[in-house]
Amino acid sequence: MTAVALASVLALTATACGDDGSDGKPSAVSSRDGKITIPDDLKQRLKEHGIDIDKWKHGAWKNWNRDDWLREANDFVNPIIKGLWDSDRMRDADDPDRGVDDSDISGDQGVTDPTPQPVQARAVTPPYHTSAATSGKLLFDAPGGTMVCSATVVTDPAHPGKSNLVWTAGHCVHAGKKGGWYRNLAFVPSYNDQGRSAAELEGASRSEIAPYGVWWADAAKTSQQWISKGGETGGDGASYDFAVIHVTPEQGSGGKSLEETVGGALPVNFDAPAVSQVRSITASGYPAAAPYDGQRLYQCQDKPSRLSIEQSDPTMYRIGCTMTGGASGGGWVETGADGKPALVSNTSIGPVRSGWLAGPRLGEVAKSVYESVSKQFAGR
Incomplete structure (x- = not known):
């Protein structure tokens, strides 16, 4: 469940905004030096749904970069973004x-x-x-x-x-x-x-x-x-x-x-x-x-x-x-x-x-x- 949640978050932000929030909007997931960082407010929202990312695999995701994670994820993740394909x-x-x-x-x-x-x-x-x-x-x-x-x-x-x-x-x-x-x-x-x-x-x-x-x-x-x-x-x-x-x-x-x-x-x-x-x-x-x-x-x-x-x-x-x-x-x-x-x-x-x-x-x-x-x- 945690794996799918994290993969979904990463897949969404890969399209929605720049890696460093350079589009002027806050980035849900950012990447510095190729590593994943997730804002505390997003972590808290996930915890409210019973998903503690820091406990999953002892926080091993911190040592992964986004591209490697999405490649290695076993599940294909493709959330609908309404209106994207205009x-x-x-x-x-x-x-x-x-x-x-x-x-x-x-x-x-x-x-x-x-x-x-x-x-x-x-x-x-x-x-x-x-x-x-x-x-x-x-x-x-x-x-x-x-x-x-x-x-x-x-x-x-x-x-x-x-x-x-x-x-x-x-x-x-x-x-x-x-x-x-x-x-x-x-x-x-x-x-x-x-x-x-x-x-x-x-x-x-x-x-x-x-x-x-x-x-x-x-x-x-x-x-x-x-x-x-x-x-x-x-x-x-x-x-x-x-x-x-x-x-x-x-x-x-x-x-x-x-x-x-x-x-x-x-x-x-x-x-x-x-x-x-x-x-x-x-x-x-x-x-x-x-x-x-x-x-x-x-x-x-x-x-x-x-x-x-x-x-x-x-x-x-x-x-x-x-x-x-x-x-x-x-x-x-x-x-x-x-x-x-x-x-x-x-x-x-x-x-x-x-x-x-x-x-x-x-x-x-x-x-x-x-x-x-x-x-x-x-x-x-």
Whole structure:
């Protein structure tokens, strides 16, 4: 209980104010020489709720710096800050660059297929809710600033027809081996549903940009492989670069789940089919790096090939596609033998100059991540 309370306080203040209160407002938690200090009045308020931070682990928190604490905390902490994601902040979010140089891909198992020809991304016809209701944007704050990825509403076995689960890339929720969990994660389904240009969105209301609301992550999980190996660039950890988040509406949804609100959710296929068995994959996302501006939804459709990053890791799917950063985390969908669409991967990496995208093949590790988030909210 104390651990969660302290982590919540730190997560809130990481966004709310400067480390030293330099914004002119009193800082709830300040940091001097990288160490955490907590004002006496805040300690007293916590004590009134039965939480004595000084007694917890004999006050060991005094020797930790804030970034280490947030990285080492086992629980993902993401308190809702109402109104934080206003229309300007959503529109101006940048992409977390995951561009790789082809020469960085050095762990080939001898099974990597030739580089696919680029497939020009096509703009999805608005309103997006009509043809791509499960797609949306994932917004978050990272050390480098306000960032954006893409994400997909997926089914929840614990709540059939009433899912609040969203699928994205691991690097869209956690920085990997040199960082921790990102802050203020929020999902916006059917972002900019009418497909307006950046110029047309100037001065647009929040409801125009987010017609189905802003949904905050109250749980997130990625693979331990991504946390241990994931890097800012290159292919480290890419074969396990996936994540599942559970969301809750910022303003309330009248009791409706995310799936009920948007009108659908995609099942996830964890029995990753071999490339030879897949006729076509469609990848969706909001590319934000040039020549795109992150405001519109795009898709690429191509027959996948194989990409091997490390000999010890599973091969990845790779398709030709001109989408750029910002499309990361977007769902890859295949029509199965039953004729129904299912999510089979997500955008993880692509080359510096675009032209192709690669995503992990989903197997037992991905299934365990998915099921653990589902079970966390089963019965609620």
